[in-house]
Amino acid sequence: MTQPIVNIHQLHKSYGEREVLTGIDVTINAGEVVCLIGPSGSGKSTLLRCVNQLEHATSGTVTVLGQTIAADDHEPDIDIDDLRSRVGMVFQQFNLFAHMTVLENCTIAQRRVLGRGKKEAERIAHLNLERVGLGDRGSSYPRQLSGGQQQRVAIARALSMDPELMLFDEPTSALDPELVGDVLTVMRELAEQGMTMLVVTHEMAFARDVADRVVFMDQGVIVEEGPAEQVINSPSQERTQQFLKRVL
Ligand code: ADP
Numbered sequence: 137m138t139q140p141i142v143n144i145h146q147l148h149k150s151y152g153e154r155e156v157l158t159g160i161d162v163t164i165n166a167g168e169v170v171c172l173i174g175p176s177g178s179g180k181s182t183l184l185r186c187v188n189q190l191e192h193a194t195s196g197t198v199t200v201l202g203q204t205i206a207a208d209d210h211e212p213d214i215d216i217d218d219l220r221s222r223v224g225m226v227f228q229q230f231n232l233f234a235h236m237t238v239l240e241n242c243t244i245a246q247r248r249v250l251g252r253g254k255k256e257a258e259r260i261a262h263l264n265l266e267r268v269g270l271g272d273r274g275s276s277y278p279r280q281l282s283g284g285q286q287q288r289v290a291i292a293r294a295l296s297m298d299p300e301l302m303l304f305d306e307p308t309s310a311l312d313p314e315l316v317g318d319v320l321t322v323m324r325e326l327a328e329q330g331m332t333m334l335v336v337t338h339e340m341a342f343a344r345d346v347a348d349r350v351v352f353m354d355q356g357v358i359v360e361e362g363p364a365e366q367v368i369n370s371p372s373q374e375r376t377q378q379f380l381k382r383v384l
Pocket residue numbers: 151156174175176177178179180181182183
């Protein structure tokens with residue numbers, strides 16, 4: 137049996153006295169697309185941040201790409217930089233370097249983290265810019281692009297690292313409505329190409345069409361999860377029904 141890409145067991149996370157994740161269990165298998173939905177403040181971003189080790193569990197274990205970090209590992213015996221280089225992350229704010237061209241934005245981590253040469257990094261960046269429909273914008277600066285184009289650059293930048301898992305945290309929430317579709321199309325293609333993805337989103341149509349599984353969180357717990365169609369069209373839990381009524 138192949139190992140899951142992500143395996144989270146009884147994850148608890150507190151900030152000071154306040155527990156914001158309360159016993160989360162999640163498994164994501166290779167090639168699966170999981171959408172994480174739920175109200176603001178329910179702990180979705182914190183969960184994503186625990187997956188790529190931007191946050192450390194208060195208790196429980198997080199296994200990502202075969203590397204396990206338990207809450208009581210104060211000096212975990214894993215290479216966090218290596219792990220992060222294998223997990224792509226796309227945020228609501230695109231976080232591109234304003235003073236660098238699109239191509240430079242997509243090559244800098246390849247060169248610094250993976251040690252690729254300039255030519256090779258540029259070749260790979262170009263392939264990924266083409267993949268997101270921006271093959272002709274390598275010499276542009278971020279400010280010359282729309283928000284949707286900038287977010288697609290951020291996706292190309294992440295893909296240029298050859299990630300084995302992609303995390304998306306509300307990637308379309310900061311975009312004008314007319315720019316959302318192009319970003320979702322890129323994500324849908326990525327899913328079809330077999331990328332393993334964990335996506336926090338309020339785009340229910342995307343979740344229903346693209347996700348293999350939908351996980352609904354509220355107040356730090358997973359209230360309900362299942363096939364996308366089932367959770368979104370006929371949720372079994374009252375809290376899920378209430379949430380979907382508000383967002384659909
Ligand atoms: P979501 O992404 O679902 O909106 P978050 O994971 O961002 O939720 O936040 C969950 C809860 O944790 C919120 O109440 C938030 O205020 C709190 N929180 C998030 N990050 C921090 C932090 N660094 N320090 C203290 N509290 C935080």
